[in-house]
Every structure is written in C-alpha cells, then in structure tokens.
Amino acid sequence: GLDRIINSDPVAITFFIGYMAMFASAVFFFAERASVDGKWKTSLLVSGLITGIAAIHYYYMRDFYLQTGSSPTAFRYVDWTLTVPLMCVEFYLLTKPFGAKGATLTKLIIASLVMLVTGYIGETSGLDNNIFWGIVSTLGYLYIVYEVFAGDVAKLSQSSDSPALKKAMFLLKIFITLGWSIYPIGYMVLPGNLLSGLFEVSSIDLFYNLADAINKIGFGLVIYSVAIKESKKTT
Amino acid sequence: GLDRIINSDPVAITFFIGYMAMFASAVFFFAERASVDGKWKTSLLVSGLITGIAAIHYYYMRDFYLQTGSSPTAFRYVDWTLTVPLMCVEFYLLTKPFGAKGATLTKLIIASLVMLVTGYIGETSGLDNNIFWGIVSTLGYLYIVYEVFAGDVAKLSQSSDSPALKKAMFLLKIFITLGWSIYPIGYMVLPGNLLSGLFEVSSIDLFYNLADAINKIGFGLVIYSVAIKESKKTT
Numbered sequence: 234g235l236d237r238i239i240n241s242d243p244v245a246i247t248f249f250i251g252y253m254a255m256f257a258s259a260v261f262f263f264a265e266r267a268s269v270d271g272k273w274k275t276s277l278l279v280s281g282l283i284t285g286i287a288a289i290h291y292y293y294m295r296d297f298y299l300q301t302g303s304s305p306t307a308f309r310y311v312d313w314t315l316t317v318p319l320m321c322v323e324f325y326l327l328t329k330p331f332g333a334k335g336a337t338l339t340k341l342i343i344a345s346l347v348m349l350v351t352g353y354i355g356e357t358s359g360l361d362n363n364i365f366w367g368i369v370s371t372l373g374y375l376y377i378v379y380e381v382f383a384g385d386v387a388k389l390s391q392s393s394d395s396p397a398l399k400k401a402m403f404l405l406k407i408f409i410t411l412g413w414s415i416y417p418i419g420y421m422v423l424p425g426n427l428l429s430g431l432f433e434v435s436s437i438d439l440f441y442n443l444a445d446a447i448n449k450i451g452f453g454l455v456i457y458s459v460a461i462k463e464s465k466k467t468t
Numbered sequence: 469g470l471d472r473i474i475n476s477d478p479v480a481i482t483f484f485i486g487y488m489a490m491f492a493s494a495v496f497f498f499a500e501r502a503s504v505d506g507k508w509k510t511s512l513l514v515s516g517l518i519t520g521i522a523a524i525h526y527y528y529m530r531d532f533y534l535q536t537g538s539s540p541t542a543f544r545y546v547d548w549t550l551t552v553p554l555m556c557v558e559f560y561l562l563t564k565p566f567g568a569k570g571a572t573l574t575k576l577i578i579a580s581l582v583m584l585v586t587g588y589i590g591e592t593s594g595l596d597n598n599i600f601w602g603i604v605s606t607l608g609y610l611y612i613v614y615e616v617f618a619g620d621v622a623k624l625s626q627s628s629d630s631p632a633l634k635k636a637m638f639l640l641k642i643f644i645t646l647g648w649s650i651y652p653i654g655y656m657v658l659p660g661n662l663l664s665g666l667f668e669v670s671s672i673d674l675f676y677n678l679a680d681a682i683n684k685i686g687f688g689l690v691i692y693s694v695a696i697k698e699s700k701k702t703t
C-alpha cells in the first residue's frame with residue numbers, strides 16, 4: 234500500500250493526480266452546465282459523465298495498483314468501454330446541427346468496441362499474441378480516424394459557418410489523431426511488443442494516465458469553450 | 469474478491485460495467501429532465517428511477533458476486549420487483565395521451581408480478597422444479613406481450629398522429645418481444661433446464677446483465693429521444 238507513495242512510485246502518483254483531476258473536472262462540467270444555452274447543456278452533461286465515470290474508475294485503479302503493484306487492466310477497459318462510446322456521442326452532438334446521422338454514431342461506436350475488445354484480449358492473452366491483437370485493434374482505431382478525416386464527420390464539419398465550431402472540429406481531429414495515438418504507444422511497452430526493451434512494463438499506466446487526462450479533460454474543455462462562445466452570441 | 473477481476477471473470481466485468489452504466493444513465497435522465505416539456509418530465513423521472521434503483525442493486529450484486537462467486541438471485545428479483553412495474557408505468561405514460569386507462573396498467577403490473585414471483589420460486593427451488601415454474605412465469609410474460617400487440621396498449625397506439633410517438637410505440641414492441649426475451653433464455657441455463665448443457669451456470673448473469681442494459685437504458689433513451697423531439701415542436 235502506502236510504501237509505493239513513500240517511495241514516490243511515479244505510476245502511483247499519476248493515479249492520485251488522475252483521480253483528483255477527473256473528479257474536479259466532473260464537478261466543473263456539471264456546475265458550468267447552468268451557464269450555457271440549451272443544446273450545449275447535453276454536451277457538457279456528457280463531458281461531466283465521461284470525467285465522472287473516469288473518477289470512479291481511477292479511484293478503483295489507484296487502490297488496485299497500491300495493493301497489488303500491477304496494472305488494473307480490467308478496470309481500465311471497463312472505463313474505456315463506457316467513456317469511448319460517450320466520446321463518440323460528443324462528436325455526434327457537435328456535428329448534429331449540420332445534419333449528422335444516428336448511423337454515423339452507430340458506426341463509430343461499433344468501431345470503438347472492436348478496438349477495445351481486441352485490445353483487452355491482447356493485453357490479457359500474454360506474450361505471444363499481443364502484437365496480433367494490437368494490430369486488429371489499431372484497425373478499429375484507424376477506421377475512426379478515417380471517419381473523422383474523410384468520412385461522414387469530415388463532410389459535415391465543412392458546412393458549418395461558425396468559426397468557433399470550425400475550430401472545435403479542427404481540434405477534434407487533433408485529439409483523435411495525436412491524443413488517442415498515445416494509447417497504442419503505451420500498449421507497445423507490453424512484453425514482447427515493439428517498445429518492450431525501452432520502458433518498464435508498469436509504464437503502460439503512465440502512458441494511459443497521461444492520455445486519459447489529455448483526451449477526457451482536454452477535449453471536454455474544448456467543447457466547453459465553444460459552448461461558452463456560442464451561448465454568448467444568442468444572449 | 470479482487471482475484472475475480474485480475475482473472476478477467478466476464479461475469480464480474482459485466483457487473484462493473486452494468487453498475488457504472490446504470491449510475492451514469494440515472495444522472496443523465498435526471499439532468500435532462502430540465503430540458504423537456506411538462507408531461508415528458510414524469511417519463512424521464514421514471515427512467516431515472518429505473519436506472520437509479522438498478523445502479524444501487526448492481527452495486528450490491530457486484531459485491532455479492534465478487535465475494536461469493538455465485539448469482540445474487542435475491543438482489544436481482546428485488547430489483548425487478550421494483551423496476552418491471554416502473555417499466556409498465558412508462559408504457560402507460562406513453563399511451564396516456566391517447567386514452568390509456570389505469571385498469572390496463574393494473575393488469576400489466578399484476579402479470580409482471582406473477583411472472584417475477586414464479587420466476588423467483590423457479591430459480592431457488594432447485595433442479596426438479598425450475599422448468600415448471602419457468603413455464604408459469606412465461607405465461608405471465610406472454611400475457612404482457614399479448615396486451616402490447618393485440619390488447620388495450622396496441623389499440624391505443626394506432627390512434628396517435630405523431631410519427632415520433634408511433635416510432636416509440638413500435639420500438640416498445642421490439643423491446644418487449646426481443647429485449648425481454650433474453651431473460652427467459654438466461655433462465656434456461658439453470659441446471660436441469662433446456663440450455664444447461666450449452667452454458668455454465670454463472671452465465672445466467674451474463675444474460676441478465678446484457679438484457680438489463682438493453683431494456684433499462686435502451687428503452688429510457690428511446691423515450692428520451694421522443695421527449696426531445698416532441699418538446700421542440702411546442703417551443
């Protein structure tokens with residue numbers, strides 16, 4: 234338990250920081266819902282749910298790591314199974330005013346579930362298989378990148394005439410390509426995988442914790458800032 | 469306890485996902501109540517209660533399963549005894565604008581209690597009796613299906629002129645026939661019952677957890693989407 238904190242174990246410290254940051258962000262998004270216009274309230278609610286769900290799982294993961302010293306893989310994927318589809322809902326809500334269809338949302342959610350289920354199999358099935366499953370999972374990820382850059386989501390974002398929204402759509406693409414790409418890099422430190430010589434196994438959680446903070450909180454703040462700008466216009 | 473998580477026990481994982489999904493949905497329905505018109509507020513409140521009650525029972529069931537490794541049957545039926553009648557209230561609220569009567573609601577609730585009491589007897593009375601009680605329980609279920617397809621509920625849904633509401637009524641039928649039918653399929657993995665050779669006993673909870681997510685959250689979201697559409701019309 235506590236000896237990991239006393240010895241400044243970096244993984245333990247990032248679990249503490251991550252927990253508190255997610256919790257505080259959830260409080261922030263829920264409270265600021267009151268300050269934005271109608272249709273933005275749902276987006277901020279979803280941001281609050283993403284960071285709130287993450288706060289609870291960081292609480293579990295932190296304790297699990299303190300007690301066992303190993304990666305809380307199951308909790309991590311339970312969290313992602315809920316929060317990644319909710320991130321897709323965020324993209325959908327952002328593009329809905331320009332005609333996004335429910336079918337696009339369904340495609341994104343299916344692709345993300347393929348990515349996560351195969352990723353989980355890869356992390357738990359051991360040494361020989363993690364490269365194979367990592368590749369399958371990456372195909373799911375690349376499909377999402379494709380949708381956002383060339384598919385339905387991309388087409389819709391062109392038709393907006395709000396500079397604030399255009400900027401948010403641009404940042405969304407950066408988050409999905411750069412922010413999300415930290416996860417597969419973390420995965421590659423697994424034993425037998427590409428980066429396994431360069432990092433310790435436990436540093437997988439450093440990558441994942443960093444990526445979660447950027448993607449969950451950062452993207453929520455981007456939406457928050459568009460919401461505030463667009464709400465000022467109409468009042 | 470925790471070893472079930474470390475070993476990726478699928479039943480334990482679905483209890484974790486189920487707990488968090490129910491909790492998040494309850495927060496969602498309560499928060500979004502503020503964004504819909506008067507008469508829809510009650511429907512969203514009931515959706516919030518159904519998922520909120522379920523969140524608490526999933527919390528108990530998850531811990532019970534982690535500690536004992538066996539099915540939390542009593543908690544499951546405590547949950548259903550409250551949430552199934554509330555689902556019937558949802559159908560009633562949906563058809564009330566077209567003249568649904570309190571008597572129909574009473575009939576649906578009595579049928580669902582017959583279904584649940586006999587189902588519980590079947591799950592706890594052991595090997596020799598679960599087929600008999602399962603059949604009795606299924607009669608209660610079929611009565612509900614009958615009401616929705618040919619009885620009072622069916623007649624009323626024809627008289628609506630809102631496409632959004634007609635679609636919701638259509639989806640309601642799908643939920644009751646397909647979504648709810650996952651429960652009796654799960655029941656059939658009990659020892660001595662029809663599917664007991666094909667699945668492990670513990671997979672009964674996989675079926676029930678999947679079905680609960682579809683029926684409690686999925687149906688709540690259908691109502692939410694009608695509520696949003698109908699509320700926009702009047703403002």
Ligand SMILES: CC1=C(/C=C/C(C)=C/C=C/C(C)=C/C=O)C(C)(C)CCC1
Pocket residue numbers: 283313316317320348349351352353367368370371374413414416417420445448449
């Ligand atoms: C590509 C790839 C992966 C991608 C994971 C991603 C992209 C996770 C995103 C999580 C987010 C955005 C959470 C936010 O709430 C895995 C599963 C590590 C396995 C290896 C291959």
Ligand SMILES: CC1=C(/C=C/C(C)=C/C=C/C(C)=C/C=O)C(C)(C)CCC1
Pocket residue numbers: 518548551552555583584586587588602603605606609648649651652655680683684
């Ligand atoms: C037919 C049948 C059953 C049906 C259960 C159902 C239909 C439960 C529905 C629960 C819902 C909808 C909860 C939502 O909140 C049992 C009891 C398993 C016993 C075997 C026969």
